[in-house]
Amino acid sequence: MSKNNRVYVYKGFERFWHWNQALLIFVLAFTGFEIHSSYDFFGFETAVKIHNYAAWGFIILIVFAIFWHVTTGEWKQYIPTTKNLKAQAEFYLFGIFRNAPHPTKKTLISKLNPLQRLVYLGLKVLFIPIMVVSGLLFMFYRYPQGDSIAIINIDNLEIIALVHTAGAFVLLAFVLVHLYLITTGHTITSNLKAMITGWEDLEEEDQKDQDQPIGKPENEHDENPKI
Amino acid sequence: MKSYTKPITFFLAIVAPLLIVTLVLREPEPDHELLNALRAKYAVKRKPGVDHSKFEILQKNFTNPHEITAACLSCHTERGEELMNSAHFTWEREAFIPGRGVTYLGKKNLVNNFCTGVQSNEGSCMKCHAGYGWNDKSFDFSNPYNIDCVVCHDNTGTYEKASGAAGYPKMGPEGPDFKAIVASVGQPKSAGCGTCHFGGGGGNNVKHGDLELGLLTGGRDVDVHMAVDGLNMNCVDCHTAENHKMKGRYYAVSSSNTQRLNCEDCHTETPHQQNILNEHSIKVACQTCHIPVYAKVNATKMYWDWATATRKKDGKEFEVLDEDGNIVYTSIKGDFVWDKMVKPEYLWFNGTADHHLLTDKVDTSQNILKINTLFGEYRDRDSKIIPVKVHRGRQPYDAENLTIIQAKLWDKDKGKGALWLDLDWERSIEEGMAYIPLPYSGKHSFIKTEMFMPVNHMVSPAAEAVTCKECHTRDNGRLAGLTDFYMPGRDRNRTLDLAGQLLLILSFLGIVVHSAIRALSSRKHNTIQSH
Numbered sequence: 001m002s003k004n005n006r007v008y009v010y011k012g013f014e015r016f017w018h019w020n021q022a023l024l025i026f027v028l029a030f031t032g033f034e035i036h037s038s039y040d041f042f043g044f045e046t047a048v049k050i051h052n053y054a055a056w057g058f059i060i061l062i063v064f065a066i067f068w069h070v071t072t073g074e075w076k077q078y079i080p081t082t083k084n085l086k087a088q089a090e091f092y093l094f095g096i097f098r099n100a101p102h103p104t105k106k107t108l109i110s111k112l113n114p115l116q117r118l119v120y121l122g123l124k125v126l127f128i129p130i131m132v133v134s135g136l137l138f139m140f141y142r143y144p145q146g147d148s149i150a151i152i153n154i155d156n157l158e159i160i161a162l163v164h165t166a167g168a169f170v171l172l173a174f175v176l177v178h179l180y181l182i183t184t185g186h187t188i189t190s191n192l193k194a195m196i197t198g199w200e201d202l203e204e205e206d207q208k209d210q211d212q213p214i215g216k217p218e219n220e221h222d223e224n225p226k227i
Numbered sequence: 228m229k230s231y232t233k234p235i236t237f238f239l240a241i242v243a244p245l246l247i248v249t250l251v252l253r254e255p256e257p258d259h260e261l262l263n264a265l266r267a268k269y270a271v272k273r274k275p276g277v278d279h280s281k282f283e284i285l286q287k288n289f290t291n292p293h294e295i296t297a298a299c300l301s302c303h304t305e306r307g308e309e310l311m312n313s314a315h316f317t318w319e320r321e322a323f324i325p326g327r328g329v330t331y332l333g334k335k336n337l338v339n340n341f342c343t344g345v346q347s348n349e350g351s352c353m354k355c356h357a358g359y360g361w362n363d364k365s366f367d368f369s370n371p372y373n374i375d376c377v378v379c380h381d382n383t384g385t386y387e388k389a390s391g392a393a394g395y396p397k398m399g400p401e402g403p404d405f406k407a408i409v410a411s412v413g414q415p416k417s418a419g420c421g422t423c424h425f426g427g428g429g430g431n432n433v434k435h436g437d438l439e440l441g442l443l444t445g446g447r448d449v450d451v452h453m454a455v456d457g458l459n460m461n462c463v464d465c466h467t468a469e470n471h472k473m474k475g476r477y478y479a480v481s482s483s484n485t486q487r488l489n490c491e492d493c494h495t496e497t498p499h500q501q502n503i504l505n506e507h508s509i510k511v512a513c514q515t516c517h518i519p520v521y522a523k524v525n526a527t528k529m530y531w532d533w534a535t536a537t538r539k540k541d542g543k544e545f546e547v548l549d550e551d552g553n554i555v556y557t558s559i560k561g562d563f564v565w566d567k568m569v570k571p572e573y574l575w576f577n578g579t580a581d582h583h584l585l586t587d588k589v590d591t592s593q594n595i596l597k598i599n600t601l602f603g604e605y606r607d608r609d610s611k612i613i614p615v616k617v618h619r620g621r622q623p624y625d626a627e628n629l630t631i632i633q634a635k636l637w638d639k640d641k642g643k644g645a646l647w648l649d650l651d652w653e654r655s656i657e658e659g660m661a662y663i664p665l666p667y668s669g670k671h672s673f674i675k676t677e678m679f680m681p682v683n684h685m686v687s688p689a690a691e692a693v694t695c696k697e698c699h700t701r702d703n704g705r706l707a708g709l710t711d712f713y714m715p716g717r718d719r720n721r722t723l724d725l726a727g728q729l730l731l732i733l734s735f736l737g738i739v740v741h742s743a744i745r746a747l748s749s750r751k752h753n754t755i756q757s758h
Contacts, residue, residue: 023245037701037716044716045695048503057245092741097748138715141506155606158713162720169727173734180738197233 009111010198014074017065018195022175024061027054029172036165055135062132077112078121085114096184106202123174127167134164265493269458273414280410289405292359292375292396298409299376307371309471315357316374318345322482324581333480337582340598340618340678341428341531344585344633347662351637353394355423362393382411384418391639417453418443420462429560432527436569436616437684441524449523451686465493476578479599479680484578484609490514512576512611514683516693520568521616521682526553530564531620534673537650544650559636559647561621571614571682573706575603585665589629589674596622596631598678605712612709614682622676623656627668635659 010018027050034040034047042050069075087103092115095103104113112120137160154160185191186201194200279285284298300307310316319333338344345352353361358373360366367373375394377386386408389397396402425431425439432439447454452465465488466475475488490513497505507516521527537558539545544558553565581600583589589596603610623632635658638645644658652671660667698706699716706714 035699035715036719037699043696044699048695052503097744099749139503139506156713157715158718161713161715161718162723165719166723166727169723169730172727173730176731176734176738180742183742 005202006199007108007202008198009106009108009194009200009202011072012198013064013068015195015198017061017068020061021058021065024054024058025171025175027051028058029168029175032168036168052139055139059132062128077110078117078124080118080121081114083114085118088113088115092181092184106200108202119174123171127170127174130163131167131171134160134167138164261495261498266458269460269464275413279412285409286406289409290398292377292398292405293372295405295409296359296372296374296376299412300371300374306376306471307374310357310374310376311368311371313471313473315379315471315473317368318356320481320483324482324579327581330482332482332582332584336585337480338585338598338622338631338633339479340620340622340676341434341528342636343533343622346633347635347659348637350393350639351391354388354390354392355427356394359394377405377408377412378422379415379419380412381408381419382413382416383408384416386419387422391637414461415463417462424462428528432522432525434528434618435680435682435684436527437518437521437682439522439525439527442684445524447688448691450684451688475683477681478576478580478601479678480582482580482582487578490517510605510611512613514614514681514686515573515612517686517689518571518614518682518684519687519691519693520570521614521685522567522569523685526551526565526567527569527616528563529566529569529616529618530562531560531618532562533623534561534621536561536646537652539650558650569616570705572617573612573709574601574615574679575605575607575610575709575711576601576613576615576681577603577607577609577611583631585631585633585663587630589624589631591629591674595675595677596624598676601679601681605709612706616680616682618678618680620676621673623652623671624674625660625666625668626670626672628666630665631674632656632667632671633659633663633665635662 031042031047031051031054034042035044035051037044041047084104091100091103094100102113104110106113137154138157141154141157141160182191182195183189185194190200282302284301287294289295289298296307314320314333317333318335319331322330322332324330324332334345336344336346342348342352349366350362357375357378358366359375360373375388378388383404386403387396388394421438421440421443424435425442426433428434432441442450442453444455445453446456451457452460466473468474472486474486476486491508494513496508499505535556538556539558545556546554546558547556549555549565551565554563555565556562579602581602583596583598583600601613601615623634624630625632634646634652634655635644636646636655638648641648643649644651644654646652646655649655653669656667656671657669693705696716698704699714701717704717706717
């Protein structure tokens with residue numbers, strides 16, 4: 001039996017970054033799909049304005065977040081691992097229904113489970129950069145086409161637009177699933193509380209290797225509060 | 228108390244950065260430095276450095292307009308040569324047209340969609356020629372005394388060419404006061420330009436739709452440049468001339484991308500405060516947004532059906548007027564459709580055009596014959612979207628030779644085959660085609676025609692410019708007809724959208740199913756535990 005320990009998991013900046021990113025992604029998606037003529041809310045012109053402001057806000061936030069990740073070494077949280085990847089997937093598919101314990105321990109040094117590592121890394125190095133780059137090309141497509149450097153002229157906005165749209169759908173799907181997976185912590189609200197307050201009850205770090213699976217039967221019905 | 232501090236901090240952490248971002252990136256105050264500089268420049272009206280009334284040579288009583296020209300050229304010795312090389316006199320321009328080579332086309336020999344063309348009708352049409360006596364093919368284009376200087380340079384507003392006089396004014400006591408006119412000459416006035424450029428095609432605003440008498444008296448709502456309550460600019464303030472070659476092109480008769488007059492010449496390519504609007508100017512002409520409607524004051528002719536001409540009522544020709552007094556049918560010309568406050572149609576245009584010549588074959592597999600073709604497409608870097616008036620109609624063509632027909636419409640006297648006097652199609656076609664001369668099989672029919680006329684005037688105040696949503700909308704936007712490019716808000720890839728929606732639906736379903744199983748299994752666990 002492991003004991004619970006109140007730990008300050010998410011630092012101030014981390015939470016600031018996370019919630020602003022959440023807000024910005026929401027605003028960007030909402031106005032973005034209005035620009036896509038999926039519905040009418042602000043009106044096209046206002047939607048574009050808000051979308052562009054939010055985009056700049058997002059870019060500034062990303063710059064700060066990169067700085068933070070590099071200087072604090074937190075970027076290491078996203079180093080992908082195949083260890084326990086299958087176990088984690090099996091947990092979401094089966095274990096969770098049997099009230100099985102999480103196969104990986106959440107610790108300060110390893111806040112993310114293997115699936116999270118992979119998904120968040122994908123977001124950071126693939127989807128968000130795609131959105132930022134295609135978004136900037138959208139905003140500034142005239143300048144590459146200033147004709148001074150013919151090779152970087154953009155002849156067709158369509159590809160940029162389609163990439164941006166596809167990215168938006170993927171991000172939106174991520175947000176949906178992410179919102180749901182918040183509820184899969186020790187309690188329904190423990191993950192949410194942690195991201196708001198920074199504090200979370202973590203199992204005591206009684207071993208150095210953080211990635212050891214904890215599949216022992218005695219953990220099956222431990223003190224985890226029931227869902 | 229302490230439990231509230233964290234939510235408050237958090238609220239601030241989210242709101243504060245947004246506030247900062249909004250403040251930093253807020254729209255800049257309107258800065259119209261350039262506009263104000265232009266206003267200052269054009270507010271100063273030009274004062275002539277010469278008072279022509281003081282010249283001795285202009286003191287005589289002119290009886291013949293050629294004498295006026297001779298007097299002008301005795302001082303302005305080289306201007307005659309200049310004018311004889313300008314389109315106002317030659318009615319043609321040298322231009323390279325892909326597929327045709329170097330061409331000499333213009334009002335002189337082109338077909339239009341109104342009175343169809345000048346050939347065989349010179350006596351009447353040349354009322355708008357800057358010359359005297361172009362009655363037929365024998366007109367001498369190399370005689371400088373055939374130039375009409377005062378038709379443009381009259382500043383009294385009293386000079387007028389006579390109808391059906393091949394460019395001559397009335398002479399004698401009924402004619403204009405030549406002495407007063409030559410004493411006043413100066414830069415052309417808008418009203419003078421308008422005599423032909425507003426009244427072409429047989430009446431005010433018949434042809435262009437954006438050029439009409441309303442410009443002379445209208446306010447900023449009609450045209451921001453010529454507004455009487457604004458800068459009250461003249462035509463020649465923008466249409467400047469060098470050696471009598473005016474800036475500005477009209478592509479119903481022009482073909483090449485030279486000598487054009489562009490808004491950007493004064494306003495620059497990036498005149499907006501908002502960057503996003505400046506981005507548009509690479510593909511969208513200023514006129515597209517800033518001329519939301521044309522024919523703002525008086526109606527313009529949108530349709531001219533020659534096929535219904537020559538009908539008679541009780542054996543006589545007749546006219547039908549609409550409630551606004553516009554002629555909607557006349558036996559000599561056929562049916563008309565007029566319209567006011569017209570939304571333009573839109574085309575890609577790169578400054579070059581082609582024209583359907585009298586010698587070209589009519590492609591009867593096409594439903595509609597394009598009298599002129601404006602070149603341009605999205606992928607062409609020189610192309611921009613421009614507003615056009617599309618004038619539609621039906622014109623006679625040779626059903627066997629498959630060529631468009633130039634009929635003889637006008638003559639001084641009845642019985643010489645002029646359609647407008649004799650109301651006989653066959654005869655007028657024979658006369659017209661024989662004059663050019665071109666063969667006519669003896670069988671004519673009518674074909675639908677379209678002429679594309681760029682709209683450049685009647686610029687509205689900025690507040691009335693076309694709004695984003697009028698184009699960036701899924702259906703029936705202003706640019707719905709231009710389908711060769713992707714426009715945000717209008718276009719989408721259906722497959723991508725479907726796949727995206729499917730992804731979202733599946734994600735949502737996954738969540739529902741997963742949470743349902745969790746809820747069920749946890750109840751089971753609770754039951755087990757309670758035992």
